[in-house]
Amino acid sequence: MLDVILLVLKIAFLVLLFAFVAFVVRRTVRDVSGPVEHPAPAPRKASPPPVPAPSEPVVAVVPNVPEATPAERRKRREQRHVDRTMPGESLDLMAHIDPRLVVEASPVLAAGTEVRLEGWIMIGRSPTSDLVLDDPFVSQTHARVVPRGQLHFVEDLGSTNGTFVNGREVVEAQLLLDTEVRIGETIFRYEE
C-alpha cells in the first residue's frame, strides 16, 4: 500500500515540477513576444460602440501636446539635429521628416488632429498622459510611442483592451509610413 502511495507521490511531484516550469515559460514567452499566436480579434466596429447618453455633455479633450509655432518647431527640429548627430557625423535621416500621428477617427479627438512625435509620448486615460484619450476602452496608461534612434515604436503598457497595429494586437510594433494604430476607439495613422 505504502509503495503505491509513494509511487503516486513521486509522479505527482514530477508532474507539479513540470507544470510549474510550463507555466513560467508560457508567461515569460508572452511577456517577451506578446500574444502573437492568437488571431487578431474581430474589429470592434462590428458591434456598435456604446453611444454616450445624449444628455451627457460631450467634453472636448485637448491633447496636452505643446502647441508650437512653425518657427519654434523648426528650431526644435534643428536642436534635435544637433542632439542626435555625433561629432564628425553629418548624416541625419530625421532632418527632413516630421513624424506624427494623425487622428483618423475618434470619439474624443477631432479627426485630423496631429500629434507630433517628439520624445516619449504616453497615451492613456490618465490626465497625466501626454496624449489623453478619455475613452472608457482606454486604460489609464495604455501605450506609449518611443523613438529609438530614428525609428518610432508603439509599445503597449499592459492595457486591458490592447493596442492594435494594422488590425493586429501588438505588444510592440515599429511605425512605418501609413501604419494604422488603434487604441480604444481612436484610430491614428502614422505619417512622416
Add this chain to the structure above:
Amino acid sequence: MSRRNAEAWLLALVGVAATIAYVSVYAARFHEISRDSIVTGLIFAVLFLVIHLTERRYLPQADPYLVPLAALLSSIGLTEIYRIAPALALKQGEWLAIGVALFVATVLVVRDDRRLETYRYLIGAVGLVLLALTFVVGTNVNGARLWIRVAGFSIQPSEFAKLAVVVFLAGYLNQNKEMLSVPTSRLLGLHVPPLKYFGPLLVMWVLSLLMLVVMKDFGMSLLFLTTFIAMTYMATARIAYVVTGAALFVVGAGGAQMVSHVHERFAIWLDPWKTASGSGYQLLQSLFAMADGGVIGAGFGRGYLLYANHAPTVPDLQTDFIFSAVANELGLAGAIGLIVLYLLFAWRGFHIALHASDGFSKLLAAGLSTVFGLQSFIIIGGVTRLIPLTGITLPFVSYGGSSLTANLVLVALLLMVSHRSMVVEAGSVTERLRLAELV
C-alpha cells in the same frame, strides 16, 4: 491576474510539491504518513509567506516568478538534506529562517537598488575585506580555506563577497563604460583603454587568481573571473574583453596547473578511473548515483544514497554533490527539471535586466543573474564531469547557510530592480511617489 496573485498561486503549488516531497521521505523512512511530516511542510510554507507578504507591502510590482523558483529549489534542497542527514536539515531550516529575515531586512533597508550605487566603492571594499579575512582567520576544511567561524557558525564569506563584487562592478562599469569602450593607447600591439579606468578591473583579475592559488578555492575564483568578464562585456559591448579575458584565464589556469590541488582536479576530470579508489572515487560514485536513478528514479527517500551505516555513498553528498542525489532519486526527469529551474531563474533575471530603468540597475540585474546561472552551471557541470569539478554550492539546494542566505539577498536585489522598472513604466501614482521619495 496581478503579479502578486500569480506569485501566491505559484507559491501554493510549490507548497504542495514541498509537502509531497517531504512526506515521501518521511514515509519511506518510518513507513507511515504522520501529521508531523505535513506540519514541517507547512512551516516551510510560512517562511515563504513572510517573503510574499513583504513583497506585497514593499515591492508590489516585482517579478512574480523568482520567489516561487527559489522556494521550489530550496524545498527540493531541504528534502534531500533531510533524506541524507536529518540532523543537518534542521540546521538548514534555521538558516532558511535567517535567510528570510535577511531578505526582509534587505528590502527594508535598501528599498531601492539605485541607492547601492552611491556606496559602490564601500561595498566593493567590504567584499574584498571579507575575502581577506577568510585568508587571515579562516579555517581549513578539505584542503581549502573558505570558512570563518563566528559564534559557533561557520560562514563562507565568499558567498557574500560575490554579491558585493557584482554591486561594485555594476556601479563602476556603469560610470566608466564609455571610457572602457574606447581604446586610447597600445600595449604589446593591442589597443587598450586608458589604464586609469582599466586598472581596477586588472586588480580584480589578479585578486581572483590569488584566491585560486592561496585559498585553493577554484570554484569561486572561476565564478568571479567569468562574472567579471561577462559584466565588462555587457557594459562595453566589446568582444575584445571576452577574448582577452579568456586568454588571461587560460594563462592563469596554465599557471594554476602547477598548484597540485588544481592539477589533481584536472587529472580526475580527464580520467577518474586512473585514481578510482583514491581521488577519483568521489566523482565516480557521483556518476554511478546518477546512472542508478534511471529515467524517473526510485522516488524521494527510496534511492540508494546511504550505506547501512548511514554514511552517504558519495562523499559531500549534501553539499557539492546534492545534484547527484536529486538525479538519483528523481532520475533523468527530476535532474532535467532541476536544470530547467535554474535556466528559468537566469532567464527571468535577464528579462528583468532588459527591462531595467537605468544603467546601474541593468548591470546589477544582469550581473546577479550571471553569477547565479554560472554558479549553477559550474557545479552541475562539475558533478556530471562536463567540466573539471570545483567545489561550490548549488544555489538554494546545497546544504550551507551562507549560500542560502546570500542567494536570498540576491533574489531581493533582483526583485527591487524589477519593481523599480515596472513602477517607472506603469506604476500607480502612489507607487511612483513612494519610489521618488527614496532617491
